[in-house]
Amino acid sequence: MRVETMKRQIDLHAWVGIVSGLALFVAFFAGAINMFHHELHHWQEPYQAEAEHGDANMQALLDTVIARNADAGNWMFLIPGDEPAAIWREMVDGEAVWHTEHASDFNDAGEAVERPHSELAGFINELHFRLGIPVVGLYLMGVISVLYGAALIGGLVIHWPKLKKEFFALKHQGNLRRYWKNLHNLVGVISFPFHLIFAVTGAAMGCFALITLTMGALVFGPQFQGAATDAMEAWPTPQASGNSATMAPVDQYLATAREQLPEMEVGWIELQQYGDENGVVDVGGSVAGNVAHHAHVVMRADNAELLTVSAPGARPFNHFLLSPVYSLHFGDYGGLFVRVLYFVLGLLGCLLFVSGNIMWSERRTDRQGPSRAAAIMLRLTLGVTFGVMTGIALSFMANKLAMYSPWPHTTVVAEKAAFVATLLVAVLCAFRFPPLSTARVWLPLCAVLYVLVPVLQGSIEGFASWADPDRLLVNGSLLAVAASLFLVDRLRARRLRQAGPHPLWEGTVHQVSARPADAESVL
Amino acid sequence: MRALLGTLLGLPLAVMLCGLLAAVVPADWHDWLVLMMLLCLVFWAALIVLAGVASSHWRAGLTLLVANGLAWLLLQTTTLYGGA
Numbered sequence: 045m046r047v048e049t050m051k052r053q054i055d056l057h058a059w060v061g062i063v064s065g066l067a068l069f070v071a072f073f074a075g076a077i078n079m080f081h082h083e084l085h086h087w088q089e090p091y092q093a094e095a096e097h098g099d100a101n102m103q104a105l106l107d108t109v110i111a112r113n114a115d116a117g118n119w120m121f122l123i124p125g126d127e128p129a130a131i132w133r134e135m136v137d138g139e140a141v142w143h144t145e146h147a148s149d150f151n152d153a154g155e156a157v158e159r160p161h162s163e164l165a166g167f168i169n170e171l172h173f174r175l176g177i178p179v180v181g182l183y184l185m186g187v188i189s190v191l192y193g194a195a196l197i198g199g200l201v202i203h204w205p206k207l208k209k210e211f212f213a214l215k216h217q218g219n220l221r222r223y224w225k226n227l228h229n230l231v232g233v234i235s236f237p238f239h240l241i242f243a244v245t246g247a248a249m250g251c252f253a254l255i256t257l258t259m260g261a262l263v264f265g266p267q268f269q270g271a272a273t274d275a276m277e278a279w280p281t282p283q284a285s286g287n288s289a290t291m292a293p294v295d296q297y298l299a300t301a302r303e304q305l306p307e308m309e310v311g312w313i314e315l316q317q318y319g320d321e322n323g324v325v326d327v328g329g330s331v332a333g334n335v336a337h338h339a340h341v342v343m344r345a346d347n348a349e350l351l352t353v354s355a356p357g358a359r360p361f362n363h364f365l366l367s368p369v370y371s372l373h374f375g376d377y378g379g380l381f382v383r384v385l386y387f388v389l390g391l392l393g394c395l396l397f398v399s400g401n402i403m404w405s406e407r408r409t410d411r412q413g414p415s416r417a418a419a420i421m422l423r424l425t426l427g428v429t430f431g432v433m434t435g436i437a438l439s440f441m442a443n444k445l446a447m448y449s450p451w452p453h454t455t456v457v458a459e460k461a462a463f464v465a466t467l468l469v470a471v472l473c474a475f476r477f478p479p480l481s482t483a484r485v486w487l488p489l490c491a492v493l494y495v496l497v498p499v500l501q502g503s504i505e506g507f508a509s510w511a512d513p514d515r516l517l518v519n520g521s522l523l524a525v526a527a528s529l530f531l532v533d534r535l536r537a538r539r540l541r542q543a544g545p546h547p548l549w550e551g552t553v554h555q556v557s558a559r560p561a562d563a564e565s566v567l
Numbered sequence: 568m569r570a571l572l573g574t575l576l577g578l579p580l581a582v583m584l585c586g587l588l589a590a591v592v593p594a595d596w597h598d599w600l601v602l603m604m605l606l607c608l609v610f611w612a613a614l615i616v617l618a619g620v621a622s623s624h625w626r627a628g629l630t631l632l633v634a635n636g637l638a639w640l641l642l643q644t645t646t647l648y649g650g651a
Contacts, residue, residue: 049620052621053616053620056620060570060615190574190611190612191574191615194570194612194613194616194619196612197613198616201616244608247612248605248608251608254578255607255608256604258579258582259585262579262582262642263582263583263642263648264586264647264648264649265649271597271600275597361599361601362599362600366601369601369605
């Protein structure tokens, strides 16, 4: 490849990385914790040594929710488990509003019971897929995923000729900056397939709506929206006839699903136009042993008569391609091992984005002298990175402190307020103090906070609660985050000891001094 | 700047290229619609990379504009629009 072309590829890789790096850091860090989303749902609730299963069941929950909200059956998901949940849509002034209700939200008479609840797991998930930004956040992350894909393609072009050499390049070579560059390249090369999966599947989930809109406008016409929906759903969305009908019991839906797919583990029951003679029920779940493990048994809602089955080995090509888009992204196809692997690779991804931004800032200063853009980028990177990590840890703490305080109903507000306030403070600190001081204080602080979260949880709920498998997994993942932060802090201290701080890290923007032009390049 | 041009002008071009592919492939596009949308994302990312290696901003922008125009003209020769 010509030198000039290679240089432009490197510039493109750096710029696209800079534009998308911080958003990807938030998505990857929250995503790594979100690998234990199901367990986090249990962690966020007050601990009960003996789970109260009671006589709560999905039928009772369904009847109660429908009795309280007549339109809830238009579109509802029932989630089975120890504590069944109903997630249903309400249309308010043309806007869809989703509600979640659990069996324990109601007493035996079907009356709502006031009890504190948490949205910690949902908040972490929102940070992951839309940076916590309502509506446009999802599309923004979709476009960022496409840019991420472009950076990966560029990275592959750059590194392909020296791929073999870079596996063995993690050594100092007399220069600590070279070590960080090598570490960035090594992590990038090793986890390339994982990142490619995330770029494609993340872009698909974020951008399919945008692609559908554009394809409809430019290629296929406005009817394309309907065609895309039909291609992706197990059964076309039913329209209400206006004639009410008696519905079959939930157990009958499950029996039909078991009869058709005995090996399927039911994950949800989707109800559409429930109560209408055109009502349709989709019992969805997972068939173990397949990467594309999603399966659906669709039936009529009134008599549970089978309409169609979509399962591994027996489904249209569109479903065959769509199922792995989700399973490869969520890592839910290979049990705990794959989820832990995704967790580790997610944290390594965070290291990749932060190190990329830092190296870009240092290289710009080295090559062009004092640079306000480089100083701002470095400080913004440190502020957002430390703010997000500390903010999430404090959200976890706020959950337990608020839940067991005299004001347990403030839990949801406390979780989000803790995150937002911490993020703001971290960004302000990053711009107020020299980056060297920021890193020296905030990195060990983050690590200590992630140790303190399980300790706080244990001291409030009893250390016996650590034996609970869900709490064990969540606490273990938080301690793993703490351990990796201590390791990064150790590497930072070693770099400082052996190579001295880069001038960019030492003072204010105006005090930055020029570096020799022959300093290390980022890539 | 080149990456920005690639991002903005690459999306419609990627979509129209997929449309042309649907017109050429002798199979009903409804049957491989998800693949077409995934390909569209890959094309989009690839176009951002290609725009990024152009020798100048204006050349990247002009090439993408001309390619968009050509793809649109070619699409008019197909019966895809309104056939969903």
